[in-house]
Amino acid sequence: MATVELKNIRKTYTSEEIIKGVDLSIESKEFVVFVGPSGCGKSTLLRMIAGLEDISSGDLLIDGRRVNDLAPAERGLAMVFQSYALYPHMNVYQNMEFGLKLAKTPEAERREKILAVAQTLQLENYLKHKPGQLSGGQRQRVAIGRAIVRNPKVFLFDEPLSNLDASLRGQMRVELATLHRRLGATTIYVTHDQIEAMTMADKIVVLQKGIVEQVGSPLELYDHPRNLFVAKFIGSPPMNFLPGTVIAASEEQVRVRLASGQEIAVAAGSAQDLVGAGVTLGVRPEHIRLGDSVENRGSGQVELVEYLGSAAHLHVRMQDGALLVIQTEGGVGVHADDAVTFSFPAERCHLFNSEGVALHRRSSGRMAA
Amino acid sequence: MAGQRARGKSLVIAAVGWVVAIWIFFPIFWMFLTSFKGEAGAIATPPRLFFVPTLESYHEVFQRGNYWRVTFNTLGVSIGATVVALLFSIPAAYAMAFLPGKRTRGTLLWMLSTRMLPPVGVLVPIYLIARNTHLLDTVTGLALVDMFTNLPITVWMLYTFFREIPVPILEAGRMDGASRWQEITRVLLPLATPGIASTALLSMILCWNEAFWSLNLTSSNAAPLAAFIASFSSPEGLFFGKLSAASTLAVAPILVFGWISQKQLVRGLTFGAVK
Ligand SMILES: Nc1ncnc2c1ncn2[C@@H]1O[C@H](COP(=O)(O)OP(=O)(O)OP(=O)(O)O)[C@@H](O)[C@H]1O
Ligand SMILES: [Mg+2]
Numbered sequence: 001m002a003t004v005e006l007k008n009i010r011k012t013y014t015s016e017e018i019i020k021g022v023d024l025s026i027e028s029k030e031f032v033v034f035v036g037p038s039g040c041g042k043s044t045l046l047r048m049i050a051g052l053e054d055i056s057s058g059d060l061l062i063d064g065r066r067v068n069d070l071a072p073a074e075r076g077l078a079m080v081f082q083s084y085a086l087y088p089h090m091n092v093y094q095n096m097e098f099g100l101k102l103a104k105t106p107e108a109e110r111r112e113k114i115l116a117v118a119q120t121l122q123l124e125n126y127l128k129h130k131p132g133q134l135s136g137g138q139r140q141r142v143a144i145g146r147a148i149v150r151n152p153k154v155f156l157f158d159e160p161l162s163n164l165d166a167s168l169r170g171q172m173r174v175e176l177a178t179l180h181r182r183l184g185a186t187t188i189y190v191t192h193d194q195i196e197a198m199t200m201a202d203k204i205v206v207l208q209k210g211i212v213e214q215v216g217s218p219l220e221l222y223d224h225p226r227n228l229f230v231a232k233f234i235g236s237p238p239m240n241f242l243p244g245t246v247i248a249a250s251e252e253q254v255r256v257r258l259a260s261g262q263e264i265a266v267a268a269g270s271a272q273d274l275v276g277a278g279v280t281l282g283v284r285p286e287h288i289r290l291g292d293s294v295e296n297r298g299s300g301q302v303e304l305v306e307y308l309g310s311a312a313h314l315h316v317r318m319q320d321g322a323l324l325v326i327q328t329e330g331g332v333g334v335h336a337d338d339a340v341t342f343s344f345p346a347e348r349c350h351l352f353n354s355e356g357v358a359l360h361r362r363s364s365g366r367m368a369a
Numbered sequence: 370m371a372g373q374r375a376r377g378k379s380l381v382i383a384a385v386g387w388v389v390a391i392w393i394f395f396p397i398f399w400m401f402l403t404s405f406k407g408e409a410g411a412i413a414t415p416p417r418l419f420f421v422p423t424l425e426s427y428h429e430v431f432q433r434g435n436y437w438r439v440t441f442n443t444l445g446v447s448i449g450a451t452v453v454a455l456l457f458s459i460p461a462a463y464a465m466a467f468l469p470g471k472r473t474r475g476t477l478l479w480m481l482s483t484r485m486l487p488p489v490g491v492l493v494p495i496y497l498i499a500r501n502t503h504l505l506d507t508v509t510g511l512a513l514v515d516m517f518t519n520l521p522i523t524v525w526m527l528y529t530f531f532r533e534i535p536v537p538i539l540e541a542g543r544m545d546g547a548s549r550w551q552e553i554t555r556v557l558l559p560l561a562t563p564g565i566a567s568t569a570l571l572s573m574i575l576c577w578n579e580a581f582w583s584l585n586l587t588s589s590n591a592a593p594l595a596a597f598i599a600s601f602s603s604p605e606g607l608f609f610g611k612l613s614a615a616s617t618l619a620v621a622p623i624l625v626f627g628w629i630s631q632k633q634l635v636r637g638l639t640f641g642a643v644k
Contacts (some may be wrong), residue, residue, distance in 0.1 A: 052540050073546030085537035089559040098555075099545035150545070 002063045002076070002153035002186050003028050004049065009058035011044055011210075018044050020210040021058070026188065026203070031180055033197045034190045035233065036207035042190045043158055045207070049188065050079050050156050062154065073102070078147035079156040082163065084139045086131040092118075092142050093127040099150045117149045120179075137168045144176070148183070155180075157189040161196065169193075173200065194236045198222075206230050228356035231282050237313060239350070240288075240324050242281045246274045254351060254359070256281055260320035264296045266349040268359045279359075282350035285313065285327040290334070293343035300324065302338045316340060397620070404613035411609035426610035427618075433611075434597055436618055442508055443593040443619075447576035449512035451569050454523045457516075459565070462527035463553060467539065477528065480521040488518070488581045499586055506590045511583060515576045522575070523568050530564025531557070570630055577623045594619040 004026040011019035019041050026032050034042040047053040049060060051072035060068050067075045078099075086095050093114060100110045118124045121141040131139055140160065147155060160176075161169045177200050180187055191197055197204055198218045206213040206221065206229070214226045218234075225231035231239050244256040247263070249271040256264045256279060264281060300318040314326040314334060326342060334340060351359040403411050405422040430436065465473045495514060496505075504510030534557065542556040558565065583595040592600075598619055601611040 050544065052543065071546075072544045077544070079541070079544045081537045081541060083535060083537050085535065085541040087538060087541070087556060098542070098547075102546040102551065146541075146545070 003061075004154055004186060004188070005059075005061040005064075006045075006049075007059040007061070009045070009048065009060060010056045011041070011048060011053065012056045018210050019048070019056075022207075022210075022212055024205060024212065024215065026186060028186055029184045031177075031187045031189065031200055031202045032205060033201035033203070034188065034205050034207060035192070035194075035197050036213075037233075038192075040207045041210040042207055046079075046156055046158055046188060046190050049154075050077055051075050052079075073099075076153040077156055078150055078152035078154075079158070080140075080143045080147050080160045082159040084131070084143040084163075086139060086142055086146070088131055091128050091130050092123060092134070092145075095131070095142055096146050096149045099146065103150070113149050113151075114145075117145045120148075121145050136164050137172065140164065140172060144179070148179075153186065155185050155187040157187070157191075159190055159192060162192065176200065194234070198234075204234075206233055224358070224361065225282075225350065226358055228280065228282075228352050228358075231350060231352070231358070235284055237285050237325050237327065239282045239284050242283075242322055242324075244279055244281050246271060246277055246279055249275055253346070256351065258298075258320070259322065260298075260318050262298055264344055264349065265346045266351050267347045268349075268351050268361050271351070271359050274353065274359075278354050280352040280356070281344075282352060283344050283348060285325040287345060287348035288324070288326045288342050289345060290314075290326065290328055290332060290340060290342050292341050296344040296346060296349075297341060298324075298344065299339065299341040302334055302336055302340055305334060305336055314340070316342075400613045400616055403609055404617045406610060408607035408610040411613065412607060426614035430601065430611050430614045430618065434600060434615070436597070439592055439594050439597040440622065442587075442591050443577060443595075445508040446512045446515060446591075446593055447573045449508070450516040450519065450576045451572040453512070454516045454519055454572055455565065455569060458520060458523040458527050458568075459553070459558075461524050462531050463557065465524070465528050466531035466534075467536065477525065480524060484518075484521055492585060495582075496585065504586075506587045506592075508591045511586055511591055511593065512576075514582045514586060515579055518579075518582070519572050519575050523572055526568045526571065527561070527564060530561050530568070533564075534560050566630070570627070574623060574627065 004024075006022050006024040009019060009022045010017065022045060024032075034045065036042055044053060048055050051067075051070065055068050059066055062075055062077075072079075087098060090098065096114045096117060097110055100113065105113075114127075115124070118127060121144065123138070123141055123145060126134060126138060126142075131142065134142065140163075143160070157176075161172050164172060173196055180200075189196075189200065201218055203215060204218055204221050205215050208229055213233075214221060214230045216224075221230060221234045225234060225239075228241070232241075242258050244258045244264070246254055247257050248255040251269055252267065254266045254268045254271045254274070256266060258264060258281065266281065298318060300316040302314050303317050303323075304315040306313040306315075310330065312328050312330065312332065312334075314328060316324045316326055318324060326340075328334070347361075350361065353359065402418075404426055405424070406413075406417075406420055407423045407425045410417065410420055410423075411426075465477060499505045499510050499514070502510075504513065538560070539552055539556055542552045547555060578595070580595040580599075583593045584599055587593065587596055598612065598615045601608055601615045
């Protein structure tokens with residue numbers, strides 16, 4: 001369908017630079033998700049691609065053609081807004097028809113397209129309804145229908161599901177993913193939601209303060225976060241971080257002494273020059289194993305147990321005062337105030353140097369996607 | 370208990386509302402009564418609430434003045450000034466609401482500040498301009514002056530209405546391929562209809578009741594209702610009856626008009642604060 005390419009894109013408002021040089025290339029049919037903390041510039045970047053904001057500098061290419069100076073409609077994009085932004089004075093049919101009318105599509109063709117889209121989205125019975133008479137989920141479908149009906153090259157979504165309740169959000173997420181597989185259109189999707197990002201994306205772009213921190217498939221970001229920021233941001237509950245010092249390093253292994261005095265072996269390489277330096281050990285809650293072991297052992301006292309049904313989160317205070325979250329399957333018979341021992345699997349640990357950059361990991365325990 | 374207290378409170382509020390309404394309406398009511406008393410009855414002391422009504426004042430008013438012509442003039446001035454004011458203020462309010470710049474706020478305040486000058490302060494220059502452009506005593510001339518004096522108010526009102534419209538809806542229009550013109554005519558204006566209607570209504574009323582420029586810029590040809598009323602006040606003789614009859618005739622059309630559209634008007638006068 002269409003490729004999108006961003007070359008050193010920047011955005012400056014009056015004096016402040018909001019987007020600080022973004023390079024990104026999006027393949028045809030790819031589903032790309034922008035994530036990042038509030039205010040990092042996700043919406044701004046999306047709106048620049050849409051043509052709703054001027055691009056201060058850099059080039060935006062769609063299908064290899066520079067489109068910086070084209071009006072939104074001429075770029076061949078469609079956008080779904082967080083607030084749906086339906087035309088309140090038009091009924092569902094007219095909402096979907098508006099863009100086609102402006103494009104001077106003949107009446108019969110308009111009708112055919114709208115009816116087809118309405119059927120896909122189960123809106124046939126609501127074509128005469130005004131947006132005010134629809135539920136949130138139906139409005140969302142109309143907004144999506146309005147985007148689909150124009151058969152755009154690229155779909156843009158700005159947090160489209162964030163106004164829906166949890167169950168509807170899950171349902172719409174599946175519908176959107178199915179729709180994307182069927183239409184095969186290039187899609188750029190902004191979200192706050194970890195699950196949306198991990199389940200829908202071919203490629204996740206992690207943004208912070210107008211800078212791209214990392215681009216990769218969901219599993220790449222999960223297994224090989226490039227720095228502390230990405231490691232903190234991807235994964236839920238977030239990764240545990242413990243300060244430590246490198247005491248020995250070989251080709252295969254780095255030995256780290258934690259503040260508590262415990263020694264941990266990590267399967268990471270090329271850290272010989274870091275011996276004696278301070279590092280941060282990162283390990284995901286779901287990778288810590290409860291029970292005694294010889295290697296990489298840790299212990300502490302349970303402060304709180306959160307039962308989620310299929311899993312439980314143990315909040316454990318280690319001897320040196322550091323707080324750790326451990327995810328276990330089901331209720332494992334551990335209660336608050338219990339003493340527990342656990343271990344950090346060497347091949348599941350991450351190490352970050354004093355600048356927060358990840359050391360290369362030898363193994364992820366899984367083939368990189 | 371609580372329900373009773375709330376009920377008592379709403380009764381008090383209703384009573385206060387009635388007192389204020391009667392306070393405001395009483396002069397109009399008295400004018401209406403006086404217009405049916407005849408000249409002698411109009412100045413009788415003590416004033417009488419019950420009397421035998423007579424159409425004597427109305428007869429005389431219709432004989433001495435041309436009511437239909439002045440009403441026609443007033444309609445021309447009000448409608449003309451309102452339509453032209455909307456043509457200017459819709460684009461102006463659009464620009465200020467959706468494409469604000471550093472000086473937008475200042476410009477709005479400055480526009481409003483022109484209303485703080487007493488009109489008599491610019492009487493001489495405007496009179497001279499009207500005379501030199503041959504617009505003295507014409508409907509066009511008076512409509513132009515009314516339009517310019519009301520422009521700050523119409524721009525302000527439309528600005529506040531437009532500000533209530535969610536920007537993403539306009540952006541959706543832009544994404545759908547609407548040009549600026551189509552965005553305004555096909556998306557913005559239909560959404561802002563209540564606001565535009567109440568702005569138009571307020572402009573009509575202001576023009577209808579405008580007296581200062583009517584009296585100073587027109588004489589026989591283009592005289593509107595305000596001048597018509599004034600022509601029945603004379604330094605000698607009895608005129609309260611005729612004055613009241615003329616005033617009743619003058620406010621009747623706009624009163625009916627206002628009554629019909631009072632829902633819009635209430636919304637308009639709260640400057641769109643009510644959703
Ligand atoms: N018109 C504007 N003028 C000045 N600054 C702006 C403007 N629009 C956005 N910003 C700033 O740009 C930054 C990025 O905003 P943006 O809306 O892109 O963030 P976001 O990542 O989408 O956040 P959220 O997740 O909360 O939606 C913010 O700091 C915001 O204050
Ligand atoms: Mg945003």
